[in-house]
Amino acid sequence: MPRKRPFSAKQKKKQLQVNRERKRGLTDELNLGQNSRSGGIEKPLDENMDTSDGESLSHMVRKVNQQPRPYGGRNYDPNRYRLHFFRETREELEHRKKIAQERILQLVQSLKWKWTLITYTMLDFPKRPVWDYHMSKEQVLEREEKSFQEYLNRIYCQYEPTQLSYFEHNLETWRQLWRVMEMSDILLLITDVRYPVLHFPPALYSFIRTDMKKSLILVLNKIDLAPPALVVAWKHYFHSIFPELQIVCFTSFPRSKSGDQNPEGVFRKRQKRRPSHWAAAVGSTQLLKACETIVAGRVNLTCWQEKIDKDAAASSHQDAGGSDEDNEDETISMEHFDDASEELGMPCQELYKEGVLTLGCVGFPNVGKSSLVNGLVGRKVVSTSRTPGHTKYFQTYFLTPSVRLCDCPGLIFPSLVNRHLQILAGIYPVSQIQEPYTTVGYLAERIPIQKILKLKHPKENEGSADPHWCAWDICEAWAEKRGYKTAKAARNDVYRAANSLLRLATDGRLCLCMQPPEYGKCKGRKTEASDVTAPSLWSRGSTGANPSQHRAQGRKQSRAGCQPTAGHTQTHPHTKHTLGPI
Numbered sequence: 001m002p003r004k005r006p007f008s009a010k011q012k013k014k015q016l017q018v019n020r021e022r023k024r025g026l027t028d029e030l031n032l033g034q035n036s037r038s039g040g041i042e043k044p045l046d047e048n049m050d051t052s053d054g055e056s057l058s059h060m061v062r063k064v065n066q067q068p069r070p071y072g073g074r075n076y077d078p079n080r081y082r083l084h085f086f087r088e089t090r091e092e093l094e095h096r097k098k099i100a101q102e103r104i105l106q107l108v109q110s111l112k113w114k115w116t117l118i119t120y121t122m123l124d125f126p127k128r129p130v131w132d133y134h135m136s137k138e139q140v141l142e143r144e145e146k147s148f149q150e151y152l153n154r155i156y157c158q159y160e161p162t163q164l165s166y167f168e169h170n171l172e173t174w175r176q177l178w179r180v181m182e183m184s185d186i187l188l189l190i191t192d193v194r195y196p197v198l199h200f201p202p203a204l205y206s207f208i209r210t211d212m213k214k215s216l217i218l219v220l221n222k223i224d225l226a227p228p229a230l231v232v233a234w235k236h237y238f239h240s241i242f243p244e245l246q247i248v249c250f251t252s253f254p255r256s257k258s259g260d261q262n263p264e265g266v267f268r269k270r271q272k273r274r275p276s277h278w279a280a281a282v283g284s285t286q287l288l289k290a291c292e293t294i295v296a297g298r299v300n301l302t303c304w305q306e307k308i309d310k311d312a313a314a315s316s317h318q319d320a321g322g323s324d325e326d327n328e329d330e331t332i333s334m335e336h337f338d339d340a341s342e343e344l345g346m347p348c349q350e351l352y353k354e355g356v357l358t359l360g361c362v363g364f365p366n367v368g369k370s371s372l373v374n375g376l377v378g379r380k381v382v383s384t385s386r387t388p389g390h391t392k393y394f395q396t397y398f399l400t401p402s403v404r405l406c407d408c409p410g411l412i413f414p415s416l417v418n419r420h421l422q423i424l425a426g427i428y429p430v431s432q433i434q435e436p437y438t439t440v441g442y443l444a445e446r447i448p449i450q451k452i453l454k455l456k457h458p459k460e461n462e463g464s465a466d467p468h469w470c471a472w473d474i475c476e477a478w479a480e481k482r483g484y485k486t487a488k489a490a491r492n493d494v495y496r497a498a499n500s501l502l503r504l505a506t507d508g509r510l511c512l513c514m515q516p517p518e519y520g521k522c523k524g525r526k527t528e529a530s531d532v533t534a535p536s537l538w539s540r541g542s543t544g545a546n547p548s549q550h551r552a553q554g555r556k557q558s559r560a561g562c563q564p565t566a567g568h569t570q571t572h573p574h575t576k577h578t579l580g581p582i
């Protein structure tokens with residue numbers, strides 16, 4: 001009789017999980033025959049695809065980030081809204097791992113790190129097919145499914161799967177976007193200022209402007225993570241391409257005067273944010289001004305201005321040592337819509353219905369849409385997370401009686417963007433990456449992370465004077481430094497180390513920022529104080545709570561223009577690594 005092999009609890013758990021997934025895959029497959037809501041591709045394009053674990057209905061689509069909590073009645077599918085991505089083959093993953101272990105890394109010159117919108121061939125995105133009130137709900141849904149399937153077939157006929165970046169394959173999530181676009185008067189396209197061209201789909205802009213005849217405001221969000229000069233440079237870049245576009249700079253977490261100035265900050269644990277922190281968001285006034293310009297008096301926005309003034313006063317009261325009331329438990333009047341397909345919105349709705357301005361926050365996952373809603377409200381009304389794809393269904397909230405905010409789930413638009421960049425931009429959940437090493441290599445070729453993290457080469461003791469680094473070495477050295485060990489053999493846990501490095505990058509603690517094409521050349525350009533609020537010097541209030549500091553920063557920026565200077569690297573510790581001689 002063969003000897004029984006030991007079977008750990010972890011393995012058992014995994015086995016049960018796989019069985020469950022297999023069953024679910026079967027159910028999905030059955031459902032798909034009647035109603036392909038999952039948005040998967042029905043026939044595998046490549047017969048050689050990895051099908052070993054039998055996880056999903058279509059072996060080409062990887063489903064990640066399951067629904068966090070159960071909602072709805074008996075027929076509710078908790079995984080209906082999870083992210084669906086194209087799945088890679090095992091051979092492909094093994095090949096990339098080998099590259100990470102062998103390829104010697106070389107720093108990319110900053111001149112090669114310039115990005116334009118053209119650099120990214122953003123493809124068209126799935127749109128809602130035309131419908132009218134004579135059609136039944138089932139007919140509308142069926143038409144949407146057919147159109148979405150055709151869209152996927154078209155795109156996979158045009159491009160090889162490896163050419164395409166990860167993008168959303170779940171029709172339900174696209175339906176949420178369609179609904180939000182229909183119900184909103186102005187769309188706020190939220191982008192992370194570190195990767196704005198990555199988060200700006202020109203196809204979406206032109207659809208909103210030309211087809212829907214609505215306005216769009218571009219929000220350069222998370223400005224606390226980039227040097228002010230870079231924020232200004234991006235603002236000017238977008239203005240030069242889209243002169244009519246309103247652009248607003250925003251941060252939900254302005255940098256405090258003392259905060260994160262220490263280069264060792266990268267090693268520190270993330271601090272838990274106080275509930276009152278939301279009131280410190282910077283950019284509300286700029287957003288209000290942009291809305292006023294577009295609305296042109298058709299909606300009364302005075303309440304919004306009053307709210308901003310009130311929040312700024314409360315914030316400065318807290319600065320002066322006032323009480324920090326915890327509003328977390330207050331009743332929150334958010335409206336959830338967990339089935340966008342149930343809501344057949346008007347295809348061409350009237351603007352500013354009943355004197356209410358609806359602002360729809362749309363964009364890629366993890367760019368800070370929910371945080372922006374919280375920042376505008378001044379307290380937590382929607383849940384946020386550093387895991388992309390956290391918001392699953394759109395939610396609305398009345399900021400004032402005449403301004404309604406709508407938070408849409410994040411969507412990855414199809415593009416030909418390099419997948420490493422997508423991961424670093426926080427678009428793809430780090431915990432779900434099957435092969436993180438090459439992305440660490442991509443990062444290390446743009447930021448000298450070995451130096452920043454003071455890593456010791458794993459082969460240093462083997463006598464090599466100046467050992468070359470490959471991505472695997474970096475992960476191994478980081479595992480050694482952090483003490484990440486595998487459970488069984490107590491070897492360095494390289495996979496965990498790679499994930500940890502990628503998290504540091506997505507959180508902005510290892511800060512990589514894209515640069516616009518003219519960045520570094522426009523020395524003479526004057527920076528207006530209104531261009532960007534300097535988060536490092538002005539930590540509280542969004543309405544001029546500290547105007548003298550604001551003016552001082554404006555002067556400082558004017559002197560610096562758009563040139564990355566030593567001054568900037570001092571005020572912004574991450575900049576040194578981002579804009580230095582790389």
Ligand SMILES: Nc1nc2c(ncn2[C@@H]2O[C@H](COP(=O)(O)OP(=O)(O)OP(=O)(O)O)[C@@H](O)[C@H]2O)c(=O)[nH]1
Nearest residue numbers: 252365366367368369370371385386389390391410
């Ligand atoms: N530094 C910094 N981090 C931010 C800012 N806004 C959001 N974040 C962080 O970015 C992560 C994502 O924020 P969310 O507000 O959940 O992003 P989202 O766009 O709603 O994400 P999805 O639910 O995936 O669509 C969280 O870890 C936030 O703490 C900001 O202004 N500055």
